[in-house]
Amino acid sequence: MLAVAFEIRKFLSDNWDVLLHALLRTLEVSAIAIVGAFFIGAILGAARAHRIPVVSQVAAAYVEVIRNTPILVQIFFIFFALPELGLKLDTFTVAWLAVMVWGGAFNTENWRAGFEAVPHRFREAGLALGFSRLATFFNVTLPIGGRIALPATINTYIAVLKNTALLYVIAYPELTTTALQINALTLQTRETFFTLGVTYLALVWALSGLIRLVESRLAIPETR
Amino acid sequence: MLMSTLPDWVGPVARYMATDGLKGTARIGGIALVSSALIGVLLGTLLTIRFLPLQSLIRLYIEVWRGLPIIVTIFLIYFALPSLSPHLRFDAFTAAAIGLSLWGSAQMAEATRGAVQSIPREQHEAASALGFGWVGRHAYVILPQALRRLLPPGVSLLVNILQNTTLAGVLGGAELLGTAQRSVERLGAPQPTGLLGHPHAFEIYGAVLVVFFVISFPLTRLAAYLERRLV
Numbered sequence A: 001m002l003a004v005a006f007e008i009r010k011f012l013s014d015n016w017d018v019l020l021h022a023l024l025r026t027l028e029v030s031a032i033a034i035v036g037a038f039f040i041g042a043i044l045g046a047a048r049a050h051r052i053p054v055v056s057q058v059a060a061a062y063v064e065v066i067r068n069t070p071i072l073v074q075i076f077f078i079f080f081a082l083p084e085l086g087l088k089l090d091t092f093t094v095a096w097l098a099v100m101v102w103g104g105a106f107n108t109e110n111w112r113a114g115f116e117a118v119p120h121r122f123r124e125a126g127l128a129l130g131f132s133r134l135a136t137f138f139n140v141t142l143p144i145g146g147r148i149a150l151p152a153t154i155n156t157y158i159a160v161l162k163n164t165a166l167l168y169v170i171a172y173p174e175l176t177t178t179a180l181q182i183n184a185l186t187l188q189t190r191e192t193f194f195t196l197g198v199t200y201l202a203l204v205w206a207l208s209g210l211i212r213l214v215e216s217r218l219a220i221p222e223t224r
Numbered sequence B: 001m002l003m004s005t006l007p008d009w010v011g012p013v014a015r016y017m018a019t020d021g022l023k024g025t026a027r028i029g030g031i032a033l034v035s036s037a038l039i040g041v042l043l044g045t046l047l048t049i050r051f052l053p054l055q056s057l058i059r060l061y062i063e064v065w066r067g068l069p070i071i072v073t074i075f076l077i078y079f080a081l082p083s084l085s086p087h088l089r090f091d092a093f094t095a096a097a098i099g100l101s102l103w104g105s106a107q108m109a110e111a112t113r114g115a116v117q118s119i120p121r122e123q124h125e126a127a128s129a130l131g132f133g134w135v136g137r138h139a140y141v142i143l144p145q146a147l148r149r150l151l152p153p154g155v156s157l158l159v160n161i162l163q164n165t166t167l168a169g170v171l172g173g174a175e176l177l178g179t180a181q182r183s184v185e186r187l188g189a190p191q192p193t194g195l196l197g198h199p200h201a202f203e204i205y206g207a208v209l210v211v212f213f214v215i216s217f218p219l220t221r222l223a224a225y226l227e228r229r230l231v
Helices: A002-049 A055-067 A071-085 A091-116 A120-128 A133-170 A175-186 A189-218 B010-046 B052-067 B070-084 B092-117 B121-129 B134-164 B176-188 B201-230
Strands: none
Touching: A002 A055, A002 A091, A002 A133, A002 A175, A002 A189, A055 A091, A055 B201, A071 A091, A071 A133, A071 B134, A071 B176, A071 B201, A091 A133, A120 A133, A133 A175, A133 A189, A133 B070, A175 A189, A175 B070, A189 B052, A189 B070, B010 B052, B010 B092, B010 B134, B010 B176, B010 B201, B052 B092, B070 B092, B092 B134, B121 B134, B134 B201, B176 B201
16 A cells, blocks of 8 residues: 555656646636536526527527437547538647537526526516516526526536536547556556546536535525 | 439438447447446435445446446546556447446436435335344335335436437447548548539438437426426
8 A cells, every 4th residue: 555655756756747737737627617607508598588589599409419429439520520521620629619518508507498498477577676687687587596507507517517528539739638648658447547536526526516615605695 | 203303312321320320329328328227226325325335436436437428438448547557448439338328327326326315214124123134125115115216316317328329430340420430531521523522411310419309309298207206
Protein backbone atom coordinates (compact mmCIF):
# COMPACT_ATOMS: atom_id res chain seq x y z
CA MET A 1 0.00 0.00 0.00
CA LEU A 2 2.78 2.42 0.96
CA ALA A 3 4.74 1.41 -2.11
CA VAL A 4 1.74 2.23 -4.29
CA ALA A 5 1.37 5.61 -2.61
CA PHE A 6 5.00 6.38 -3.33
CA GLU A 7 4.66 5.42 -6.98
CA ILE A 8 1.68 7.73 -7.25
CA ARG A 9 3.70 10.59 -5.79
CA LYS A 10 6.54 9.96 -8.21
CA PHE A 11 4.07 9.64 -11.09
CA LEU A 12 2.38 12.92 -10.20
CA SER A 13 5.66 14.80 -9.79
CA ASP A 14 6.78 13.52 -13.21
CA ASN A 15 3.56 14.33 -15.04
CA TRP A 16 1.85 17.08 -13.07
CA ASP A 17 2.30 19.84 -15.66
CA VAL A 18 0.90 17.76 -18.52
CA LEU A 19 -2.00 16.55 -16.38
CA LEU A 20 -2.74 20.05 -15.11
CA HIS A 21 -2.93 21.41 -18.66
CA ALA A 22 -5.23 18.54 -19.61
CA LEU A 23 -7.42 19.17 -16.58
CA LEU A 24 -7.64 22.86 -17.49
CA ARG A 25 -8.71 21.92 -21.03
CA THR A 26 -11.40 19.62 -19.64
CA LEU A 27 -12.61 22.45 -17.39
CA GLU A 28 -12.40 25.00 -20.22
CA VAL A 29 -14.49 22.94 -22.64
CA SER A 30 -16.94 22.08 -19.85
CA ALA A 31 -17.29 25.72 -18.81
CA ILE A 32 -17.98 26.93 -22.37
CA ALA A 33 -20.47 24.11 -22.93
CA ILE A 34 -22.21 24.66 -19.59
CA VAL A 35 -22.65 28.39 -20.15
CA GLY A 36 -23.94 27.69 -23.66
CA ALA A 37 -26.26 24.96 -22.41
CA PHE A 38 -27.58 27.32 -19.73
CA PHE A 39 -28.71 29.90 -22.30
CA ILE A 40 -29.91 27.36 -24.90
CA GLY A 41 -31.93 25.63 -22.18
CA ALA A 42 -33.42 28.82 -20.70
CA ILE A 43 -34.39 30.31 -24.08
CA LEU A 44 -35.68 27.17 -25.80
CA GLY A 45 -37.24 25.91 -22.55
CA ALA A 46 -39.17 29.17 -22.26
CA ALA A 47 -40.24 28.89 -25.91
CA ARG A 48 -41.45 25.33 -25.27
CA ALA A 49 -43.30 26.18 -22.06
CA HIS A 50 -45.00 29.22 -23.61
CA ARG A 51 -45.77 27.35 -26.85
CA ILE A 52 -44.23 30.04 -29.03
CA PRO A 53 -45.08 28.94 -32.59
CA VAL A 54 -42.31 27.57 -34.86
CA VAL A 55 -39.56 28.04 -32.21
CA SER A 56 -41.34 25.58 -29.93
CA GLN A 57 -41.65 22.92 -32.65
CA VAL A 58 -38.06 23.36 -33.82
CA ALA A 59 -36.86 23.12 -30.20
CA ALA A 60 -38.92 19.96 -29.69
CA ALA A 61 -37.36 18.33 -32.77
CA TYR A 62 -33.86 19.38 -31.62
CA VAL A 63 -34.45 17.89 -28.16
CA GLU A 64 -35.78 14.60 -29.52
CA VAL A 65 -32.98 14.14 -32.05
CA ILE A 66 -30.22 14.79 -29.50
CA ARG A 67 -31.80 12.77 -26.69
CA ASN A 68 -32.52 9.76 -28.88
CA THR A 69 -29.10 9.40 -30.49
CA PRO A 70 -25.77 8.56 -28.80
CA ILE A 71 -23.59 11.61 -28.11
CA LEU A 72 -20.63 9.60 -29.39
CA VAL A 73 -22.25 9.33 -32.83
CA GLN A 74 -23.08 13.05 -32.68
CA ILE A 75 -19.39 13.81 -32.08
CA PHE A 76 -18.40 11.53 -34.99
CA PHE A 77 -21.02 13.20 -37.19
CA ILE A 78 -19.86 16.75 -36.44
CA PHE A 79 -16.17 15.86 -36.74
CA PHE A 80 -16.12 13.45 -39.70
CA ALA A 81 -19.39 13.94 -41.62
CA LEU A 82 -19.94 17.70 -41.64
CA PRO A 83 -16.62 18.41 -43.46
CA GLU A 84 -18.06 16.45 -46.41
CA LEU A 85 -20.69 19.18 -46.63
CA GLY A 86 -17.92 21.77 -46.57
CA LEU A 87 -18.33 22.61 -42.87
CA LYS A 88 -14.88 21.94 -41.48
CA LEU A 89 -14.43 22.91 -37.84
CA ASP A 90 -11.21 22.64 -35.84
CA THR A 91 -10.94 20.14 -33.01
CA PHE A 92 -11.44 22.66 -30.22
CA THR A 93 -14.64 24.01 -31.80
CA VAL A 94 -16.02 20.51 -32.33
CA ALA A 95 -15.10 19.72 -28.72
CA TRP A 96 -17.13 22.44 -27.03
CA LEU A 97 -19.83 22.54 -29.71
CA ALA A 98 -20.64 18.82 -29.46
CA VAL A 99 -21.00 18.76 -25.67
CA MET A 100 -22.83 22.11 -25.67
CA VAL A 101 -25.41 20.97 -28.25
CA TRP A 102 -25.99 17.82 -26.16
CA GLY A 103 -26.27 19.71 -22.86
CA GLY A 104 -28.53 22.34 -24.45
CA ALA A 105 -31.05 19.71 -25.52
CA PHE A 106 -31.24 18.08 -22.10
CA ASN A 107 -31.36 21.49 -20.44
CA THR A 108 -34.24 22.62 -22.67
CA GLU A 109 -36.30 19.82 -21.14
CA ASN A 110 -35.17 20.77 -17.61
CA TRP A 111 -36.14 24.42 -18.03
CA ARG A 112 -39.40 23.56 -19.79
CA ALA A 113 -40.42 21.32 -16.90
CA GLY A 114 -39.39 24.04 -14.43
CA PHE A 115 -41.38 26.76 -16.19
CA GLU A 116 -44.41 24.52 -16.59
CA ALA A 117 -44.32 23.71 -12.86
CA VAL A 118 -44.90 27.39 -12.00
CA PRO A 119 -48.56 27.56 -10.93
CA HIS A 120 -50.77 29.34 -13.46
CA ARG A 121 -52.19 31.69 -10.86
CA PHE A 122 -48.71 33.17 -10.27
CA ARG A 123 -48.52 34.29 -13.89
CA GLU A 124 -52.10 35.50 -13.82
CA ALA A 125 -51.29 37.51 -10.69
CA GLY A 126 -48.33 39.09 -12.49
CA LEU A 127 -50.46 40.00 -15.50
CA ALA A 128 -53.23 41.31 -13.21
CA LEU A 129 -50.70 43.60 -11.53
CA GLY A 130 -50.09 45.22 -14.92
CA PHE A 131 -46.80 43.47 -15.79
CA SER A 132 -46.39 42.87 -19.51
CA ARG A 133 -46.02 39.23 -20.62
CA LEU A 134 -42.26 39.66 -20.90
CA ALA A 135 -42.00 41.36 -17.50
CA THR A 136 -44.14 38.61 -15.98
CA PHE A 137 -41.74 36.06 -17.41
CA PHE A 138 -38.64 37.78 -16.01
CA ASN A 139 -40.13 38.64 -12.61
CA VAL A 140 -42.32 35.63 -11.93
CA THR A 141 -41.83 32.60 -14.19
CA LEU A 142 -38.03 32.78 -14.49
CA PRO A 143 -37.13 33.18 -10.79
CA ILE A 144 -39.59 30.51 -9.62
CA GLY A 145 -39.28 28.10 -12.54
CA GLY A 146 -35.50 28.49 -12.54
CA ARG A 147 -35.35 27.39 -8.93
CA ILE A 148 -37.57 24.38 -9.65
CA ALA A 149 -35.38 23.44 -12.62
CA LEU A 150 -32.08 23.99 -10.80
CA PRO A 151 -31.31 20.48 -9.49
CA ALA A 152 -32.04 18.90 -12.87
CA THR A 153 -29.96 21.52 -14.73
CA ILE A 154 -26.95 20.98 -12.47
CA ASN A 155 -27.23 17.24 -13.08
CA THR A 156 -27.07 18.03 -16.79
CA TYR A 157 -23.95 20.19 -16.23
CA ILE A 158 -22.30 17.29 -14.40
CA ALA A 159 -23.19 15.02 -17.33
CA VAL A 160 -21.66 17.60 -19.69
CA LEU A 161 -18.42 17.51 -17.70
CA LYS A 162 -18.39 13.71 -17.83
CA ASN A 163 -19.14 13.73 -21.56
CA THR A 164 -15.98 15.72 -22.29
CA ALA A 165 -14.16 12.40 -21.71
CA LEU A 166 -15.70 11.23 -25.02
CA LEU A 167 -13.66 13.90 -26.83
CA TYR A 168 -10.94 11.25 -26.71
CA VAL A 169 -12.37 9.95 -30.01
CA ILE A 170 -11.45 13.19 -31.82
CA ALA A 171 -8.09 13.29 -29.98
CA TYR A 172 -8.86 16.57 -28.24
CA PRO A 173 -6.12 16.67 -25.57
CA GLU A 174 -8.35 16.81 -22.50
CA LEU A 175 -7.93 14.69 -19.39
CA THR A 176 -8.82 11.24 -20.77
CA THR A 177 -6.93 11.63 -24.06
CA THR A 178 -3.87 12.90 -22.18
CA ALA A 179 -4.04 10.09 -19.62
CA LEU A 180 -4.07 7.48 -22.39
CA GLN A 181 -1.09 9.19 -24.05
CA ILE A 182 0.83 9.22 -20.75
CA ASN A 183 -0.05 5.55 -20.31
CA ALA A 184 1.26 4.72 -23.78
CA LEU A 185 4.51 6.61 -23.11
CA THR A 186 5.29 5.61 -19.52
CA LEU A 187 3.45 2.26 -19.25
CA GLN A 188 2.65 3.29 -15.66
CA THR A 189 -0.85 1.94 -16.17
CA ARG A 190 -1.94 1.63 -12.54
CA GLU A 191 -0.82 5.13 -11.61
CA THR A 192 -2.28 6.70 -14.74
CA PHE A 193 -5.74 5.21 -14.40
CA PHE A 194 -5.84 5.67 -10.63
CA THR A 195 -5.11 9.37 -11.12
CA LEU A 196 -7.62 9.64 -13.97
CA GLY A 197 -10.42 7.99 -12.00
CA VAL A 198 -9.77 9.93 -8.81
CA THR A 199 -9.69 13.23 -10.70
CA TYR A 200 -13.05 12.65 -12.35
CA LEU A 201 -14.62 11.47 -9.09
CA ALA A 202 -13.27 14.55 -7.29
CA LEU A 203 -14.70 16.85 -9.97
CA VAL A 204 -18.08 15.13 -10.12
CA TRP A 205 -18.45 14.76 -6.36
CA ALA A 206 -17.44 18.38 -5.78
CA LEU A 207 -20.05 19.52 -8.32
CA SER A 208 -22.74 17.31 -6.72
CA GLY A 209 -21.86 18.79 -3.32
CA LEU A 210 -22.21 22.22 -4.86
CA ILE A 211 -25.76 21.34 -6.00
CA ARG A 212 -26.93 20.84 -2.44
CA LEU A 213 -25.27 24.06 -1.31
CA VAL A 214 -26.73 26.16 -4.14
CA GLU A 215 -30.11 24.48 -3.76
CA SER A 216 -30.39 25.39 -0.08
CA ARG A 217 -29.14 28.95 -0.71
CA LEU A 218 -31.52 29.59 -3.61
CA ALA A 219 -34.54 27.82 -2.16
CA ILE A 220 -37.75 29.85 -2.21
CA PRO A 221 -37.74 31.40 1.31
CA GLU A 222 -41.05 29.89 2.49
CA THR A 223 -39.90 26.35 1.68
CA ARG A 224 -36.42 26.67 3.20
CA MET B 1 -35.78 -1.96 -57.67
CA LEU B 2 -34.72 0.48 -54.96
CA MET B 3 -31.37 -1.25 -54.46
CA SER B 4 -30.49 -0.90 -58.15
CA THR B 5 -30.82 2.89 -57.97
CA LEU B 6 -28.40 3.13 -55.04
CA PRO B 7 -24.61 3.51 -55.55
CA ASP B 8 -22.51 0.33 -55.52
CA TRP B 9 -20.88 0.90 -52.12
CA VAL B 10 -24.18 1.03 -50.21
CA GLY B 11 -25.16 -2.66 -50.36
CA PRO B 12 -22.09 -4.26 -48.73
CA VAL B 13 -21.78 -1.49 -46.11
CA ALA B 14 -25.45 -1.72 -45.16
CA ARG B 15 -25.26 -5.52 -44.95
CA TYR B 16 -22.09 -5.39 -42.80
CA MET B 17 -23.57 -2.82 -40.41
CA ALA B 18 -26.93 -4.60 -40.18
CA THR B 19 -25.53 -8.09 -39.56
CA ASP B 20 -22.29 -7.55 -37.60
CA GLY B 21 -22.99 -4.07 -36.24
CA LEU B 22 -26.57 -4.34 -35.05
CA LYS B 23 -25.92 -7.83 -33.70
CA GLY B 24 -23.00 -6.54 -31.63
CA THR B 25 -25.06 -3.63 -30.32
CA ALA B 26 -27.90 -5.97 -29.35
CA ARG B 27 -25.51 -8.39 -27.65
CA ILE B 28 -23.70 -5.81 -25.49
CA GLY B 29 -26.97 -4.03 -24.76
CA GLY B 30 -28.76 -7.26 -23.80
CA ILE B 31 -26.01 -8.47 -21.46
CA ALA B 32 -25.63 -5.05 -19.84
CA LEU B 33 -29.38 -4.59 -19.38
CA VAL B 34 -29.95 -7.98 -17.74
CA SER B 35 -26.97 -7.73 -15.38
CA SER B 36 -27.76 -4.08 -14.53
CA ALA B 37 -31.32 -5.02 -13.63
CA LEU B 38 -30.34 -8.06 -11.52
CA ILE B 39 -27.43 -6.43 -9.65
CA GLY B 40 -29.23 -3.10 -9.36
CA VAL B 41 -32.45 -4.49 -7.87
CA LEU B 42 -30.45 -6.61 -5.41
CA LEU B 43 -28.19 -3.75 -4.27
CA GLY B 44 -31.06 -1.27 -4.16
CA THR B 45 -33.12 -3.60 -1.95
CA LEU B 46 -30.16 -4.26 0.37
CA LEU B 47 -29.62 -0.49 0.59
CA THR B 48 -32.95 -0.15 2.42
CA ILE B 49 -31.61 -2.25 5.33
CA ARG B 50 -30.54 0.07 8.15
CA PHE B 51 -27.06 -1.34 8.67
CA LEU B 52 -24.42 1.34 8.26
CA PRO B 53 -21.38 -0.66 7.00
CA LEU B 54 -23.51 -2.33 4.29
CA GLN B 55 -25.18 0.95 3.37
CA SER B 56 -21.85 2.79 3.06
CA LEU B 57 -20.41 0.03 0.87
CA ILE B 58 -23.36 0.09 -1.54
CA ARG B 59 -23.38 3.91 -1.49
CA LEU B 60 -19.71 3.89 -2.46
CA TYR B 61 -20.42 1.45 -5.31
CA ILE B 62 -23.24 3.66 -6.59
CA GLU B 63 -21.38 6.95 -6.30
CA VAL B 64 -18.20 5.63 -7.92
CA TRP B 65 -19.79 4.00 -10.97
CA ARG B 66 -22.29 6.82 -11.44
CA GLY B 67 -19.57 9.43 -10.93
CA LEU B 68 -17.04 8.15 -13.45
CA PRO B 69 -17.65 8.83 -17.15
CA ILE B 70 -18.58 5.43 -18.61
CA ILE B 71 -15.78 5.64 -21.15
CA VAL B 72 -13.29 6.02 -18.27
CA THR B 73 -14.77 2.98 -16.50
CA ILE B 74 -14.41 0.96 -19.70
CA PHE B 75 -10.81 2.15 -20.15
CA LEU B 76 -10.11 1.16 -16.54
CA ILE B 77 -11.39 -2.35 -17.27
CA TYR B 78 -9.72 -2.67 -20.65
CA PHE B 79 -6.30 -1.10 -19.91
CA ALA B 80 -5.76 -1.05 -16.15
CA LEU B 81 -7.15 -4.40 -14.96
CA PRO B 82 -4.68 -6.51 -17.00
CA SER B 83 -1.83 -4.69 -15.20
CA LEU B 84 -3.18 -5.94 -11.86
CA SER B 85 -3.54 -9.56 -12.96
CA PRO B 86 -3.13 -11.27 -16.34
CA HIS B 87 -6.39 -13.13 -15.67
CA LEU B 88 -8.28 -9.86 -15.83
CA ARG B 89 -7.80 -9.39 -19.57
CA PHE B 90 -11.04 -8.75 -21.47
CA ASP B 91 -11.86 -8.10 -25.12
CA ALA B 92 -13.56 -4.88 -26.21
CA PHE B 93 -17.05 -6.41 -26.07
CA THR B 94 -16.68 -7.82 -22.58
CA ALA B 95 -15.00 -4.68 -21.23
CA ALA B 96 -17.82 -2.53 -22.61
CA ALA B 97 -20.49 -4.91 -21.25
CA ILE B 98 -18.88 -4.91 -17.78
CA GLY B 99 -18.47 -1.13 -17.77
CA LEU B 100 -22.07 -0.58 -18.82
CA SER B 101 -23.26 -3.11 -16.21
CA LEU B 102 -21.40 -1.30 -13.42
CA TRP B 103 -22.92 2.03 -14.45
CA GLY B 104 -26.37 0.59 -15.16
CA SER B 105 -26.54 -1.35 -11.90
CA ALA B 106 -25.61 1.79 -9.96
CA GLN B 107 -28.46 3.67 -11.70
CA MET B 108 -30.84 0.79 -11.09
CA ALA B 109 -29.84 0.44 -7.42
CA GLU B 110 -30.66 4.09 -6.77
CA ALA B 111 -34.03 3.72 -8.54
CA THR B 112 -34.82 0.49 -6.67
CA ARG B 113 -34.06 2.07 -3.29
CA GLY B 114 -36.58 4.81 -4.08
CA ALA B 115 -39.18 2.34 -5.34
CA VAL B 116 -38.84 0.01 -2.33
CA GLN B 117 -39.04 2.90 0.13
CA SER B 118 -42.15 4.22 -1.64
CA ILE B 119 -44.07 1.06 -0.68
CA PRO B 120 -46.17 1.93 2.42
CA ARG B 121 -44.96 0.62 5.78
CA GLU B 122 -48.24 -1.22 6.29
CA GLN B 123 -47.26 -3.61 3.51
CA HIS B 124 -44.11 -4.58 5.43
CA GLU B 125 -46.07 -4.95 8.64
CA ALA B 126 -48.84 -7.01 7.02
CA ALA B 127 -46.27 -9.34 5.43
CA SER B 128 -44.47 -9.74 8.76
CA ALA B 129 -47.77 -10.46 10.48
CA LEU B 130 -48.37 -13.24 7.96
CA GLY B 131 -45.09 -14.82 9.07
CA PHE B 132 -42.81 -13.81 6.19
CA GLY B 133 -39.15 -13.28 7.00
CA TRP B 134 -37.07 -10.49 5.41
CA VAL B 135 -36.41 -12.45 2.21
CA GLY B 136 -39.98 -13.70 1.79
CA ARG B 137 -41.42 -10.28 2.61
CA HIS B 138 -39.34 -8.64 -0.11
CA ALA B 139 -39.61 -11.42 -2.68
CA TYR B 140 -43.39 -11.92 -2.46
CA VAL B 141 -44.80 -8.62 -1.23
CA ILE B 142 -42.53 -5.60 -1.57
CA LEU B 143 -40.56 -6.19 -4.79
CA PRO B 144 -43.56 -7.21 -6.97
CA GLN B 145 -45.10 -3.84 -6.14
CA ALA B 146 -41.81 -1.94 -6.42
CA LEU B 147 -41.02 -3.48 -9.83
CA ARG B 148 -44.06 -1.76 -11.35
CA ARG B 149 -42.57 1.57 -10.35
CA LEU B 150 -39.20 0.51 -11.74
CA LEU B 151 -40.59 -0.03 -15.22
CA PRO B 152 -40.29 3.59 -16.47
CA PRO B 153 -36.69 4.09 -15.19
CA GLY B 154 -35.91 0.61 -16.52
CA VAL B 155 -36.97 1.55 -20.05
CA SER B 156 -34.97 4.80 -19.82
CA LEU B 157 -31.99 2.75 -18.68
CA LEU B 158 -32.39 0.49 -21.72
CA VAL B 159 -32.24 3.55 -24.01
CA ASN B 160 -29.14 4.83 -22.23
CA ILE B 161 -27.43 1.45 -22.33
CA LEU B 162 -28.19 0.99 -26.04
CA GLN B 163 -26.77 4.42 -26.83
CA ASN B 164 -23.66 3.76 -24.76
CA THR B 165 -22.95 0.41 -26.44
CA THR B 166 -21.23 2.65 -29.02
CA LEU B 167 -18.38 2.92 -26.49
CA ALA B 168 -17.36 -0.63 -27.47
CA GLY B 169 -16.63 0.77 -30.92
CA VAL B 170 -14.03 3.10 -29.40
CA LEU B 171 -12.06 0.02 -28.31
CA GLY B 172 -12.48 -1.54 -31.75
CA GLY B 173 -15.50 -3.73 -31.01
CA ALA B 174 -17.78 -4.39 -33.98
CA GLU B 175 -21.01 -2.78 -32.86
CA LEU B 176 -23.04 -0.33 -34.97
CA LEU B 177 -20.70 2.65 -34.62
CA GLY B 178 -17.61 0.44 -34.83
CA THR B 179 -18.75 -1.13 -38.11
CA ALA B 180 -19.66 2.33 -39.43
CA GLN B 181 -16.19 3.62 -38.57
CA ARG B 182 -14.52 0.67 -40.31
CA SER B 183 -16.70 1.17 -43.40
CA VAL B 184 -15.81 4.87 -43.56
CA GLU B 185 -12.11 4.08 -43.23
CA ARG B 186 -12.26 1.34 -45.86
CA LEU B 187 -14.16 3.48 -48.38
CA GLY B 188 -11.86 6.42 -47.72
CA ALA B 189 -8.65 4.45 -48.25
CA PRO B 190 -6.99 4.48 -51.71
CA GLN B 191 -8.89 1.96 -53.86
CA PRO B 192 -7.38 -1.02 -55.76
CA THR B 193 -8.07 0.92 -58.96
CA GLY B 194 -5.54 3.50 -57.79
CA LEU B 195 -8.20 6.16 -57.38
CA LEU B 196 -8.60 8.05 -54.14
CA GLY B 197 -11.51 6.71 -52.10
CA HIS B 198 -14.51 8.68 -50.87
CA PRO B 199 -15.30 7.94 -47.19
CA HIS B 200 -19.06 8.73 -47.41
CA ALA B 201 -18.91 9.67 -43.71
CA PHE B 202 -22.01 11.87 -44.01
CA GLU B 203 -24.24 9.08 -45.32
CA ILE B 204 -22.85 6.38 -43.02
CA TYR B 205 -22.75 8.28 -39.72
CA GLY B 206 -26.07 9.87 -40.69
CA ALA B 207 -27.51 6.37 -41.09
CA VAL B 208 -26.18 5.40 -37.64
CA LEU B 209 -27.93 8.45 -36.15
CA VAL B 210 -31.17 7.48 -37.92
CA VAL B 211 -31.00 3.84 -36.76
CA PHE B 212 -30.44 4.86 -33.13
CA PHE B 213 -33.25 7.40 -33.37
CA VAL B 214 -35.65 4.83 -34.79
CA ILE B 215 -34.82 2.45 -31.92
CA SER B 216 -34.70 5.02 -29.09
CA PHE B 217 -37.61 7.31 -29.92
CA PRO B 218 -40.40 4.72 -29.39
CA LEU B 219 -38.67 3.57 -26.20
CA THR B 220 -38.44 7.07 -24.69
CA ARG B 221 -42.10 7.57 -25.63
CA LEU B 222 -42.91 4.27 -23.91
CA ALA B 223 -40.99 5.34 -20.79
CA ALA B 224 -42.91 8.63 -20.65
CA TYR B 225 -46.21 6.78 -21.17
CA LEU B 226 -45.43 4.25 -18.40
CA GLU B 227 -44.45 7.11 -16.10
CA ARG B 228 -47.87 8.68 -16.58
CA ARG B 229 -49.75 5.40 -16.27
CA LEU B 230 -48.00 3.79 -13.32
CA VAL B 231 -47.17 6.64 -10.97
